[in-house]
Amino acid sequence: MGSVASTLAKLPFEPMIDVYSIVPAGGSGTRLWPLSRDARPKFLLDLEGTGLSLLQSTYQRLLPLSGHEKVMIVTGRAHVDAVKAQLPGISDHNIVAEPSPKESMAAIGLAAMLFHERDPDAVIASFAADHVIATTDNVFASAVASAVAAARQSNGLVTIGIEPDEPSTAFGYIHLGKPEEIESDAETFARFGLTRISACQVQRFKEKPQVEEVKELLATGEYCWNAGMFVTRASVLLHLLQDTCPLLFSGLKKIAADWSSAHRQEVLASVWPHLPKISIDHAIAEPAATQGQMLVIKALLEWKDVGDYAALCEMAGPHLNPGDNQTPAKKVKVMGEAKLVFVQDGSGLFVTSSGRPIVALGIEDLVVVDTPDALLITLASRSQDIKSIVGVCKEAIPYLQ
Amino acid sequence: MGSVASTLAKLPFEPMIDVYSIVPAGGSGTRLWPLSRDARPKFLLDLEGTGLSLLQSTYQRLLPLSGHEKVMIVTGRAHVDAVKAQLPGISDHNIVAEPSPKESMAAIGLAAMLFHERDPDAVIASFAADHVIATTDNVFASAVASAVAAARQSNGLVTIGIEPDEPSTAFGYIHLGKPEEIESDAETFARFGLTRISACQVQRFKEKPQVEEVKELLATGEYCWNAGMFVTRASVLLHLLQDTCPLLFSGLKKIAADWSSAHRQEVLASVWPHLPKISIDHAIAEPAATQGQMLVIKALLEWKDVGDYAALCEMAGPHLNPGDNQTPAKKVKVMGEAKLVFVQDGSGLFVTSSGRPIVALGIEDLVVVDTPDALLITLASRSQDIKSIVGVCKEAIPYLQ
Structure with a gap:
């Protein structure tokens, strides 16, 4: 602050x-x-x-x-x-x-x-x-x-x-x-x-x-x-x-x-x-x-x-996989550490708030939100629709409210 | 044993x-x-x-x-x-x-x-x-x-x-x-x-x-x-x-x-x-x-x-999201705790060896392998192809070998 x-x-x-x-x-x-x-x-x-x-x-x-x-x-x-x-x-x-x-x-x-x-x-x-x-x-x-x-x-x-x-x-x-x-x-x-x-x-x-x-x-x-x-x-x-x-x-x-x-x-x-x-x-x-x-x-x-996550996806740009300067992924947005995200044949939003590396292969407009106690995976086009399944999850596991 | x-x-x-x-x-x-x-x-x-x-x-x-x-x-x-x-x-x-x-x-x-x-x-x-x-x-x-x-x-x-x-x-x-x-x-x-x-x-x-x-x-x-x-x-x-x-x-x-x-x-x-x-x-x-x-x-x-993960995917069957007995996902295989997996409009393989709940929306034949120190996301159809991007990841982060 x-x-x-x-x-x-x-x-x-x-x-x-x-x-x-x-x-x-x-x-x-x-x-x-x-x-x-x-x-x-x-x-x-x-x-x-x-x-x-x-x-x-x-x-x-x-x-x-x-x-x-x-x-x-x-x-x-x-x-x-x-x-x-x-x-x-x-x-x-x-x-x-x-x-x-x-x-x-x-x-x-x-x-x-x-x-x-x-x-x-x-x-x-x-x-x-x-x-x-x-x-x-x-x-x-x-x-x-x-x-x-x-x-x-x-x-x-x-x-x-x-x-x-x-x-x-x-x-x-x-x-x-x-x-x-x-x-x-x-x-x-x-x-x-x-x-x-x-x-x-x-x-x-x-x-x-x-x-x-x-x-x-x-x-x-x-x-x-x-x-x-x-x-x-x-x-x-x-x-x-x-x-x-x-x-x-x-x-x-x-x-x-x-x-x-x-x-x-x-x-x-x-x-x-x-x-x-x-x-x-x-x-x-x-x-x-x-x-x-x-x-x-x-x-x-x-x-x-x-x-929603689609709005964050819109900020996507080129992404170089750590240690690989040859083949950038075209449309990736990382929230957290970019050096933890490895993408091939795909694009999307990756939130790395658990600190773990994410390897993603073959999915376009993927949304991966990796937090220390829960993981969400969807597509940017579906990010307005997560309420229902997230509701089921929160109901079953109250600490995820 | x-x-x-x-x-x-x-x-x-x-x-x-x-x-x-x-x-x-x-x-x-x-x-x-x-x-x-x-x-x-x-x-x-x-x-x-x-x-x-x-x-x-x-x-x-x-x-x-x-x-x-x-x-x-x-x-x-x-x-x-x-x-x-x-x-x-x-x-x-x-x-x-x-x-x-x-x-x-x-x-x-x-x-x-x-x-x-x-x-x-x-x-x-x-x-x-x-x-x-x-x-x-x-x-x-x-x-x-x-x-x-x-x-x-x-x-x-x-x-x-x-x-x-x-x-x-x-x-x-x-x-x-x-x-x-x-x-x-x-x-x-x-x-x-x-x-x-x-x-x-x-x-x-x-x-x-x-x-x-x-x-x-x-x-x-x-x-x-x-x-x-x-x-x-x-x-x-x-x-x-x-x-x-x-x-x-x-x-x-x-x-x-x-x-x-x-x-x-x-x-x-x-x-x-x-x-x-x-x-x-x-x-x-x-x-x-x-x-x-x-x-x-x-x-x-x-x-x-x-x-490969496609072989594990083949063992998929109906899956009831925990706490929801109404709408089973049709084709889900969970390795680990089934009560941690919430799937809507999708199917695939979910490995929950980190113990965290996974919410997945809108992706068919998704493969999510969630381990305590690394996360892989791909499609069953791509599971023969992970070597290259996994190689890049292991090179960059040697403890993931």
Whole structure:
């Protein structure tokens, strides 16, 4: 974690954007079993091979924007210690521990209330803990700044949509509506090198489409990827929530009211178990879009949701078998030590987290995930389908949960 | 090894056949890496799942025929301790330790000389240490008795050929020549329930054929599998060897002369390294066949040379994933614990000698060999081809030899 520490040290005196960041860190990433487990969810893993977990990369990306005091992580109780270990120096009041998983709306709603109490005029932005975003340029920061300006101007919900660079069926899509020009102060324009900020109305959200449909959608030029990034005034979010999910709203209200009191755990214990489980998309984003209260800022981001092994396979390149400089395998991605992987007449993804050599012969797009206590073997094309057989395995061998 | 011990205890007072058995136990079984290693060759492995290694099964099969004092194992120096551990009670003078591998002729030739010194009229029979033969009936014993009778009568070389039950390309074939009736004593006929013993001349040996050719061979009815079993008078073998490989013969002669003296190791050290490397097939069997001095006894044996993972795959049957009684995988063979193997939309061979669960999705005829220090993944159809990539791996990581 020297990296996050050094980012903190290099922080400008002022954060770049007046925005409160919320990072819901939940979900175990079932499609990445046996790398991800209930006790070692995807966001705690280093899937990029950078030495940082997805959560650490996310935190490091948000620190310069919001500043140390305005980034809040919402995670399961079981993961609080691991999160603190990965993010040393994070303030206790910026980690919210959920007693049990309730999907994203409860997590983001509670964080929004806590930030709203700190600052009634707060603009909040929520970002998944386990997405990969390139930050070599300032495209991400500029997109967030634009979305914050749009949220202030519109008093609605704003999302950052990603320009698709391939017809993926792994993501949901956003259907763009009519454009809207966003005003902002000269300083923001100057800092992010913007000449104008263009938003669009969100016509509607479209769940993961089938492969035939995707190409039609993209041909219209009217669709971008839904990356699950939401920006809005905290007060607007809470109003929307009160309208669409009054039970969830009132439950969170009770919890937030006693958050800083001695009764926090008591109230959590009595209220949390009864909160409805619902995602932020279903709870407020889709209703807001239907009511014309939702804007999207399109961004040309290098963004990835590494949701399954096929996504990791896509990073494959030439691989020289150790000790053999003659005949490289064409398409191999190794997570772990490349010097442990020997491939002939084949390609694919090899995870060597058990430290044992892997010899693979004759299978294309093979996925081998070798961990100290379990082994998964499939094809990249089947990596969206592992849930069922992995479920049978976890049921039979509970320590593999 | 309770099993070999109990076979010994149940031995009839007299061995069934007056024959000296030789078991050359060499060769590491490269095509079964990483199960087999230089230090843990194929013959020491339990590939049948019976609780006995191939060597133990071979020894147990030969004890009732030859008796305890007339079975000799020839193996590499490095394996002597392992062989003794697997065959408790074997006499030291029935284990011959080769200083280095020299292929089968040196091993069998030396054993033949040692037996010939014990008994100038000895008939010897050599059997691979790593073949699988069913012994539920007395077909094997009866075939050996017939071959011994043929060897005494013909004063030539005799082999036991296996009636093929499929067009395999993994074995060599024997082209049968004209039939020859073999005499034997009434007691032998009675003991093995034989009414007559028929042998054939061996016209010629045919190396592993291509798949198109095999069907033509089998259609003629004139071919059987070469199982590498040779039966002959020791004196005949030594004469043949002297004719065809005089250097090997004279080298072995020097070694045998000093075998029981204080100079055994000294002579071995000076002579053994210079012995020619040659198989018994090339050294004497093929020349004998050419000269019309070779007979074959055809046997309807259940015989297998488990030479690669495809051979183990053939034993596949239905497999219920642990905890799921609904949807059996159709064609799965597990070596190790079946309760560690979870297969969906696939089939194949799974070796679980690391004790870790294996989840496999979407690959037919998959071969997964999971050992504590190395992992092999291939397809059954490619299991004859693993030598090259395994070689690269062993070169790079010497402890995997």
